[in-house]
Every structure is written in structure tokens, then in C-alpha cells.
Amino acid sequence: MKLFSTTDIAKSVRKAYEKYTHVVLNRAYGLHKPVYFDTGKLLDLKVPLAQYASWIPASKSQLARWKNLGGLLIEQDLIPPEEFRSDVTIQVECPLSMDRLKSCHWRNDEYGVIPHPVSWSTHEDWIDLHHPSADALRELWTAAAGRVFSVSELSFEVNIPVSRLQYLKNSLKPQEHWYVQKRLAPERTEFLPAWDWLEAGEIPKSMITQSGFKPQIEEMARFGYINLKKMQHFPADEPDWRVVNRMRERALKDLASVRSLVESIPDHFQK
Secondary structure, three states: OOOOOOHHHHHHHHHHHHHHEEEEEOOOOOOOOOOOOHHHHOOOOOOOOEEEEOOOOHHHHHHHHHHHHHHEEEEEEOOOOOOOEEEEEEOOOOOOOOOHHHHHOOOOOEEEEEOOOOOHHHHHHHHHHOOOOOHHHHHHHHHHHHOOOOOHHHHHHHOHHHHHHHHHHHOOOOOEEEEEEEEEOOOOOHHHHHHHOOEEEEEEEEHHHHHHHHHHHHHHHHHHEEEEEEEHHHOHHHHHHHHHHHHHHHHHHHHHHHHHOOOOOHHHHHH
């Protein structure tokens, strides 16, 4: 797997297309504070542009056109499906894990390009939020064990900002339930199937997701047709703190491998 690093994504796209016909720009973000790439920087590029996301069926025609004609494919999958090969893939965000890195670049016939972060602090903070240490998580578990909170209520209880708690809580594996109060039947016809399916009371989020009406229910809440409160049901059983620390150590080791690789591969513009 031939790889290069870059500090200028747009310039790397241009360099790749000077020599190769099938270039992929993987515009998928895994960080909680992503630095979004402005694709407007590529609008003057005289190449066929296509966009593809595996969860958008209509985009498959664009993928097919790109396969046949070449050009720049802007891909939105975090873990790309194994549907095609490319000459070059350029990521807009340095991945957090080697698995994610390999999933983007196994298909390259020529090489892959990974952006070199200005700082690794955001990657490290992501691990702190998604794989906190046992010591960091124990106080949260003491407050939440066996109880039911909204994220904002728990934030007040433990004095942790909602922006961080929304990630930290997941390490305790709460079950989310939606508490629904129906108010006014919607006038908009696209909401009626969801309204007819929805019953007032407590509904597990998993059931909402399986129904296929999750976006419509959230929109009905936004427009005031229903009152909606999302509550977290925390398990009473104490986590295995050894497992918590082991998962953190594994994530830190994985990130260290990514960092070591990115800092050791050649610069794309010195190729």
C-alpha cells in the first residue's frame, strides 16, 4: 500500500489528476471537531465531477459514470464499500485507526494520500471522549447508575458540558428512550404515516429507528406537532473497569500507529 502525506488537499487532488484518470476524494469525517474541506476550491478543475454515498441510491448512477469516464469522485462513506477500484484516493481527514486508513486505500492501483494534521490534539481528545479512562468514567457512573436522565439533566448533575457528555455517556451503554406527547395532527402529508404509526408514551429509540420514521418524528417535534424528550436509561451494573481501560489502551495504540505512519511517509509534493 503506497502512501503519501499532504498539507494541501486541493493541491494534492490537482497533482493526482495530472497523471491519473480515476481519482477519489474521500470526504468523510470521523472527528467530533472536523476541519471541513471546502470543495469549492476544486470547482475550477476541468474534470468530470461525481458524488457518491452508499446510503443514497440515486448516487449510484454517478458512480457508474465515474467508473466509465473517470474524473474526480467525491466519496462520503467513512468506511467505503468494496464496490470499485481507483488510481488514487485522497482523504480530507487523517483517520483515527489503521482499519479506517486501510479501508480507504486498499483499492488504490497507484497510491493514497493522507492529510497531515496541524496538531494531533483533536484526535487525542476524540479518544478521551469515546474511550475515557476508568478514573474519568467512574464519577459519571456513580451519578447515573440505574437512573434515567436527559443529557442536559445529567450535564447539570455532574457538571460536564453537554458537548462532551453526549459522547462520554456512551461508554456506560445507556438505552435511549423517546417520550412522546402528541399535540396537533400535522397538515403536511409527508408526516401523516409517521403520525399514524406513532403512539404517545415511552418508545425505545431502537423501535423508532426500525420503523423508518425517525427523521419525520424529529421534524414533527421541531414543528410543534408533538412534544419529544429523549431520555437515557443507564444500567445499574458496574462496568468492568479493566475492560474500559483496555479499550482505551487499544485506541491509543491504534492512533499511535497512525501517527507514526503519517509522520514517516513521504510528502506528496516531493514525490
